[in-house]
Amino acid sequence: MxxxxxxxxxxxxxxxxxxxxxxxxxxxxxxxxxxxxxxxxxxxxxxxxxxxxxxxxxxxxxxxxxxxxxxxxxxxxxxxxxxxxxxxxxxxxxxxxxxxxxxxxxxxxxxxxxxxxxxxxxxxxxxxxxxxxxxxxxxxxxxxxxxxxQIDPSADNALYDKRHRHCDILVIGSGAAGLSAAQTAAHAGATTILIEQDHVLGGSLLFSRNQIAGELAADWANDAVEALQDLSNVTVMSRTLAFGQYDHGQILAVESMPADSNARAILWKIRARRILLASGATERPIVFPGNDRPGIMLGGAVRSYIRRFSVAPGTRAVVAVADPDEGEDTFAALKEAGIDVRAVLPPGAAITGTSGRLHLRSVGWRDPGGKRHRTACDLLCVSAGWMPNAHLFAQMETGLQFDGTTQSLLPPDTSGPLRPIGGARGILNTADCLTDGKAAAHQALAELEMHKHLNLPRPAATPAAPGFDSGTGKAFVDLQNDVTRDDVALAMREGYKDIELVKRYTTLGMGTDQGKTSWTNGVLEIATQSGRDPAEIGHTTYRPPYSPVTIGALIGTETGDEMVPIRHTPFHRAFERMGCVFQTSGDWLYARYFPRDDETMQDAVIRECNAVRNGLGCVDMSTLGKIDVQGPDALEFLSRLYCNNISTLKPGHVRYALMLREDGYVFDDGTVAQLGDDHFSVTATTANSAFVWRHMTKFAQVDWPELDVTLTDISDHWASLAIAGPHARDLLLALAPDFDCSRDGFPFARLREGFLGNDLPVRVVSVSFSGEPCFEINTPAGFAETLLERVTKHGAGWDITAYGLEALDMLRIEKGHLSIGTEIDGRRTADDLGLGAMVSQKKDFIGRTLLQRPALQASEREQLVGLTPEDGSSPIPHGAVLSDHPISGDGRACGCGHLTAAIHSPALGHPIALGFLTNGRVRTGDVLWAQSPVSGQSVRVRVGPVCAYDPKGERLHG
Amino acid sequence: MILLPCPNCGPRDEGEFTYGGPQRQLPSLDGQSGTDDWLKALFHPQNPRGPMVELWYHASGCEAWIEVTRDTGTHEIIDVATNRLRDDKQ
Structure with missing residues (x-):
């Protein structure tokens, strides 16, 4: 021991x-x-x-x-x-x-x-x-x-979190400069955060023998930290590594939690008006032959192990510390630990080699007079000087400049929010660091108008002491990557002279330490070998993180089920009780199907489809986007946004409407309902609802401020349940509406407002996605379960069947209705989708001009068509490519279109598909190949109308 | 992440906003504007190194579209306005 x-x-x-x-x-x-x-x-x-x-x-x-x-x-x-x-x-x-x-x-x-x-x-x-x-x-x-x-391949079960903090002045580092700055900021009343990477605050004061205000430095630091912790405007965070500086005064820091915490790490996003970077300096090793053996340590590290950790890192030591004061201090520390100091190398001496297989046994050196020595030892304390830790500064600002007097890369003065202080700008003496911290904090306070401007002088960086000769032979410049002097020389010989190229060719400065101990030595080595001024060589780009950060902290809680928020519709709990199987659809967890007993999905979906076609079904439509549009210019506003004619709409009427993008392609489809003279309610598809809302608000706020129109997103305010099927009107009447629901009083494409049973407020819209008579009953979200209960109760006589996304999709494919993402995929014009007649020729609207571009009007465009198997029964493969020819021997075929949807239609009893086909509408009756290289299937299909079921719409109006 | 001074909500993190691209003067919808007008407005915005007026939508805030004059070289926020504010100034 x-x-x-x-x-x-x-x-x-x-x-x-x-x-x-x-x-x-x-x-x-x-x-x-x-x-x-x-x-x-x-x-x-x-x-x-x-x-x-x-x-x-x-x-x-x-x-x-x-x-x-x-x-x-x-x-x-x-x-x-x-x-x-x-x-x-x-x-x-x-x-x-x-x-x-x-x-x-x-x-x-x-x-x-x-x-x-x-x-x-x-x-x-x-x-x-x-x-x-x-x-x-x-x-x-x-x-x-x-x-x-080796990385542990098993899942990380530790907990992580992300949090935010804000302050006037953030001080990074708690050595002499940091503590002095934090005291100054705190006493002036600024909200101050002091963060320290170590678990004890004090930095190098913890192993210093200097006196501050009549106390030992470590005791002074301890008292200063305790005094700061007592102030209400100060937050002190230890074990927290500030690893990145970002725009507008943002610092990212990771707090490693102590062993008794239930979390491993917390990522802090700290926004500060001024940041004082007191991250100190890193000691620079000496490059000499055999400089990597265990037992060779930095002088400051030796002092720290002896004084802070009470450990003797050797028994017989040699001291090679360039700075004379630090050399003396190291000598004193070794004596305190009872270590026998065998030699202290004078300036200008050269270390010529070391020996020892697994641990240092002796050091060979030459004094400035040229006399050779070999000293037996098991500890060699080395230091060529110090390198400011200005990395966080250099990540954002102009970069660091090599300074000859300090032999290090120093941060220049800038006006950004982050200011290096103390060791981070090359000040190595404790008293100067205290002065610098105070002066920099006052400067920041004055800029924030929190204190009068005192203009305190800032101390200058400490000049470097003359170093040691570096000898010849295999000497490591970068210990982590085993980069030797010879490797740097080789890179130079082979023409990799730029610092960025030297780094990539030799790996100098890479790895988990990012060259913290090696970088300045590397620059000096390149300078020596190429005969250039180190200031010309510069440095490579500094990027976050300053030191490795556990990926878990960057992810935080956003993993597994917490990856994205999941939205539930107002019917969710009721559907859960009904045994619904849910499916993720965008942000939503949407009803997929409602199995009865041990039904398979296929059986359940067919039963649900049949119920809608022959009896009565109900489906949740709450996920549709719903936007309330009001104001004297509401009609004009909508008329500009939708490509079809809106102006003939009357109160109580509803119209299917198509919205184009500025570039002329179809953006979204939905319905426009007129509630009053200056009052409309429009719907957007589930997938596009956020985008449509943003699109509309932008036009209202930015592009057409002259239009007097008010938009309100009412999507979440209304629960919406559609009742569909031949008995839909019977059920609506059974729900006891206080408005006329007769066939003449409430025909297709109308909106009615009122109450069901005198107490349930509703807006009922007669529109249909399934092709059957249908009423979409909207009620304020809080009434959702009441509505569902009544619909279920009164619909029991017609065996009302709840249906989900699978059946909804089957029914719309049978009718050739469009779906966002499949048919409306961002590359289609209204005409491609068979909706060319909807595009108004009488008004101007968003997308009209660019829709006239030749490519969008060309005759060779793909058009939406319906497809059936030629033999009437072969299943059509999903995602198949349409081709005029069978696949040739080499597995190739020239496609002329592709499928967007393929199902076995329960209503028709045979497979059907929708797809895009070049010049598709004039090819009705043609027989093509539908080929799926994925499943290896090829099926002959016949081109037909988009709407396969009830093409004349007799069921809807009958 | 930059800090955007929302005129309604105060300084807020960029994460609360959706970027709306450079401010564009869309041609008027009077039936007179041609393809070139629209192509220029949509696809050929100025992309300066320096001050640029751009739109930010405060999605997780007041839902206002704000017009931010930002120096694209330094991220300095030079000016910020909503349409209503701009109208008031006139």
Whole structure:
């Protein structure tokens, strides 16, 4: 055990048990997985992606490139987690990745012997032949050998959610700059949100020995956070990673929930007027030969493990930290932990190599005088400087600029809502960070007019200290992707000189860490090798997420049954009691059929169809869109929108109407009913109701503001039940209407308002989709069940049969009535659908002009026709293609149309179909092939009228 | 997601709106407009990098069509109006 006897922000009273590769280990609340592994003396954590080299823990945060593990808990496996980010919980099972048979004996490590061979692009250059070999042979083997963890294929049962927050000032990060900014904003009365990715607030203050206001930095941070949490205008969120900046001050952040929560993660969408990005800086490793062995750690990480987690990450250390103050601080931390410091490398020294198979054993170095040394050690603390974490800034703004004095990519000053402060703009000294946070917060407050403008000076970025020479030999620039200096050189030699190309050719900066520790080193390496100024090289595009985010959080609750809202009609519960089988239809859960006893669907649908044709049926029509149109210009408004003549309509009359799009194609069909002089009610098809509403409101509000018309969407206000069949009028009379329902008093295509039985308010419309006498009874939605009860009770004498979508569709196909999506598919003119006569020649309307385009008037267009099997009985295959010729030997046939609907008609006793056929109407009587390559069926069909059943409409008017 | 200042509801997230495309001046329905007028209005809108007037329908809000002047390069919202407001200004 390497846990120190005292100190640290861990709770030693509680012991957490976990396993690593099956070995039992222990830790304490407050540990990360990385600190717990180190406390158990486990430095070797993973194998590298390409060469399978042993890798340990380099850092202490989300920048970690090496220590990736698969974590198993009660919810399943999660691969590719950084040990430095995972909060230790009891019962975790942790396994190493990318090794076989084990992390200590990995057969794949033989690959590093051929290190020269496996340079960038090796696989793609080598496995080019045979042509299909990559997919068929190599890819599978190589992907097994090179890669990260395995995804758990079982369904994720964890809970996730999405939530919103709003504030004046959002502070991201809770180090010196963040806390100072949050205090300033909060004390000025701004609504403030402070978010921190870690589970403890304080950032690098947690392992600093600096004093702030006479207190140790960590204690000051703790007091400051407690004081902020007490303020009502402040929200403090820990364990929350801000991963993306979006337009107009929106930040997306993911909160990882603690172990005792019933959710795993919450996605926060935070809208802030100003965002202060205090995400600090990431320490930059040194590139030198053998710089990847377990035991080589960043200086700041070493200080953090010793002081925050109370772990000694080694016994004999060498310090190679560029900044002299940090070097001293690291030395002090090592002494606090009782670690023997064997050497401190002076500036200008060079690390020439390291040794050790699974763990660091010695470091070879050369002092500035040229003298060579070899020092035995098991811990090497490295730091070449710091890189500002301005990623969130760079996602939206102009980008970062390389700065020579700080040797890093710095955010320029801009006027956007997000402002980097403190370490995120290169300020590394605690006192300067406090000053910068306060000054930036005051600037933001002044912009929001919440405080007078103080114009406090902002401190400058901290200049970089002279670094170390980098030596020669196999040195890793990007540890996660095994990209060496030689790979960068190869890319340059082969002409991939642009930074974007270097990235893609070598994979530098890719992967789960997105090059957080490697990127600046990569830029400097390219600059050195090409002799260019690093400022010219620039950087690749920064995109969200800043660090990996679990997909579950992005999905939230929108999965399974919660994927989309499901709409129920007012009759839904009653239909459920009747044993209805439902079907999803757009947003709706719609009645499909009503089986009696053990009936099959087919039997039930035939029975329902027969009831409508011979007796009495009822069907739910509530899903139709219904729009109330009122005003002095209502008639003019509708006349412009519908292509047929509306102006001759009278109060109490109803007309079938067709709406075209601006481009002349048919948009939707429905009915227009006139209720009063300036009062109409129109219907839209279920599928199009939202679109028709939007279409109409746009014309009313935007295009024709001169028309005095008021639109109201009344779709959900009315329940609608159609009673259809030869006894429909008998039933209507039995329902005791207080208006004239005689054949002469209430003929086809009329609307009547009144009461049934003196107490049930209704609007009854005599229109028919089935071709039988039909009355659509509309009643306010709350009366739906009353209406259904009465219809069922009074219709019992005629054996009233509820029918659903299947029967509705059969009945309309028999009549050749149109359906949205099948016949009205967005590519049809009114004439194609056989409705050319409806298009008015006497008025102008939406779609008239562009309908005159030659292609829409051409003679070779497809027209809707009816089809019957030539032999009178062969079933017609669904979705068949119509052709003049049988399919030839090579399986091809030239189509001249296709089917839109095919059924076995219960009323006619034989199969029928609807379809589009080139010049179809003049081909009545012709015999064609209906061929379905899918089912392999070919049937001879005869072209006939669209309306197969009761073509003269005698039943409706008889 | 951009933030649209609805004149009726205040600043609201883009997710509440349906995009209505660039504002178009449709030809009048007096029987005089030709195919070219309509084709130009429907299919050849200006697509500038810079300020553009466009329509947004506040579907999950007040159901108003609002006319937003947005800089397509920066997403800066320069002006916003409903037809009624525009009438009042005149």
């Amino acid at each position: 390497t846990r120190l006897p005292k100190g640290g922000l861990i709770n030693r009273d509680t012991r957490l048990d976990f396993t690593f590769n099956g070995r039992p280990m222990t830790g304490h609340p407050g540990d990360t997985l990385a600190s717990a592994l180190l406390a158990n003396g486990q430095h070797l954590v993973a194998r590298s992606i390409k060469y399978h080299r042993p890798r340990g823990i380099l850092s202490n945060g989300l920048e970690e490139p090496c220590a990736m593990v698969t974590v198993t808990d009660q919810t399943g496996n999660t691969p590719n987690l950084k040990a430095t980010e995972v909060m230790l919980r009891g019962g975790l099972h942790v396994t190493s990745q990318n090794n076989w048979p084990s992390v200590t004996h990995d057969a794949g490590s033989a690959l590093q012997l051929g290190g020269r061979m496996l340079a960038a692009g090796f696989y793609y250059k080598t496995f080019k032949w045979p042509r299909d070999g990559w997919h068929k042979r190599y890819a599978g083997i190589i992907r097994r050998l090179a890669g990260h963890g």
